[in-house]
Each structure stands twice: as C-alpha cells, then as structure tokens.
Amino acid sequence: MAATRTRNRLMDEQAAVTSLAALAQGMRLRIFRALVGAGPQGLTPGALAATLDVPGSTLSFHLKELMHAGLVSQERDGRNLIYRPSLERMNALMGYLTAHCCQATDGATCDVASPPGCTTC
Numbered sequence: 001m002a003a004t005r006t007r008n009r010l011m012d013e014q015a016a017v018t019s020l021a022a023l024a025q026g027m028r029l030r031i032f033r034a035l036v037g038a039g040p041q042g043l044t045p046g047a048l049a050a051t052l053d054v055p056g057s058t059l060s061f062h063l064k065e066l067m068h069a070g071l072v073s074q075e076r077d078g079r080n081l082i083y084r085p086s087l088e089r090m091n092a093l094m095g096y097l098t099a100h101c102c103q104a105t106d107g108a109t110c111d112v113a114s115p116p117g118c119t120t121c
Contacts, residue, residue, distance in 0.1 A: 013069070019093045021067035027054065028062045032071055035085040042075075042084030051076040 011019075023029050034051055035043060043051070049059050063083055066072040070089050075082045 011089075011096040015092060016096045018069045019071055019089065022065050022071055024067075025062070027052075027058065028066055031062050032066060032085060035072060035083060036087070036090065038085075040087065041085060042082045044080050044082060048083065071104070 023032060023091055030052055031048060034048060045056060045059055045063070048054075048063075052059070063072060063074070067074060071086050073084050073086055074085065
C-alpha cells in the first residue's frame, strides 16, 4: 500500500490527463514508442525522422507536444539535438493507471509487469 501512495504522489490526475492526451494521437504515440525503444540515450531528430518516415516539420510539432506533456526531454549535444523519453514520467503514468488495480476483489493481487527484457523502465 505504501508503494501505491508513493506512486500517486508522482503524478496527479491533471498530469495523467495531459500525458494521455499527448499519447492519444497516432504519430505522437509512434514517436514516444520509438524513443522508449531507444532508451535513455535517446535519438536525434534525423534518426527519428528516418525511422518513422516522417517529415521534419511534422516531427518537430509532435515532439513539442510530447515535451509539453513532460514525456520527452531535449538536450543539445554539440550541433545535435537529442530527444529522450522520460521513463520516470512513463512509469509514474503506469503507476497512476494501476494504483487502484484489483481493490474491488476479494484480496486477489494484480500482476502488473514490465515489458520482457526491460531493465531501464
């Protein structure tokens, strides 16, 4: 129960709504999934555009929305920009969504698992 309370402090309802709204668009969801797949090292806009076959202007628009929602961060590395997923924010959202899992049952526990092989999530 203490873990549930800790997870809830990481994200409130409005932050969850903002995150879910950002991910409720197909291209933004694909961008976020590509960044999560890349892990903490992130990707450059060029690598993202090539991977997703999306024009740079479209990519820029959607990355800005994901950054506004706190799901993606941007860092300059010399002449390159690096976009990284906020795994902490993603995990807080997952914690928020699963915080009340199985409370209406007869004591059964929910098995909320991380993706197979994920060591950074």
